[in-house]
Amino acid sequence: MINRFTLTAVLAILTVAACNQTPNPANNLAFENNGKYASVADENGVYQNQLIYDIQGAGLAPKGQINVWAEKLVNELVLQNDALRSDQPLLITTPVLSNNLNATNELALQLQQGMLAAFHAREFNLVDMNVAINLRATEQGEFMLSRNWELLPSGLPVSHVLVSTMSMTPEGVVFNGRVVNVTNNRVLSAVQSFVAASSLSGYLQPSELIESRNGLLYRHEKKGDSRYTVLGDEL
Structure with a gap:
């Protein structure tokens, strides 16, 4: 005893x-x-x-660095919110690159999923636009999610959207996000964040001595002189 x-x-x-x-x-x-x-x-x-x-x-699900970052971003968005009610439908869009609003990467896609879960944990009314109209049964499995606009429902009752951008720097990642009322483009909440590359191990890689960017070759004195890139991105 x-x-x-x-x-x-x-x-x-x-x-x-x-x-x-x-x-x-x-x-x-x-x-x-x-x-x-x-x-x-x-x-x-x-x-x-x-x-x-x-x-x-x-029995809670284990969390990694990307999940913690998503929760911190959502916490500040909720703190800065001045108009959005938790019962109003909210859509979380994919973060895009600040220098190309038509491009994204694997890190941004994962961050989008994390922010969706974090907003739901704060009891907000979320809309998932990637849920297809019909279930697709294939030899590889049963799929309900899609990014093909022809398979997605139209006319979703959403007037508030979270839009965001990210930039890769030689030190890490800069993120800017805001909740916008799409009926008048009014910003209801905003967040800006910087995360050091060392805090996102497994997602980022330092620049190489020679890298290709927009069809041009760049040579650096040593590795890491240029901005970080996301693992898996084409250089």
Whole structure:
């Protein structure tokens, strides 16, 4: 049987260790499943400290850096919101490149999905325009999502849209997003964010010594002199 002194000492050590953890500015999207202490009553009505919120034990889905970034963006959009009600339909569009509004990348596509989930967690009324009119049963599987406009419904009752852009820099990614009322183009909320490349490991890669851009070859003195690119993008 563990005596009360030993249990108290263990709890004190764990508490001090948790308090000593300081955020790393270079890794500002790190996600840690730290436990928290809460005072709860047992069946006899006696209050005691218990370590709670084990993300694995609670059955919550694990989160990565891109999910945490999406949640932080949505948190600020909600904070800056001055008109959008949570019961008004909202559409989350794909972030595009600031220098080419007709282009995107894999990072932006993943961020779009993360922001959709984050807005839903804040109990906003979301519309998914990628849900097709009919289910498509194929040999590869059953598909309901599509980006083919001919398969998508028209006339969705949406007047508020989240639009956003991103830019790749030699240090990381710059993001700008805003919720717009498409009936009058009024901006209801806006967010701007910069994330260091080290915080998005697995998505970004530094520039090479020689890279191709818009049909031209560029030579740099060393790797990483130019802007980062998203893994999988054509150079």
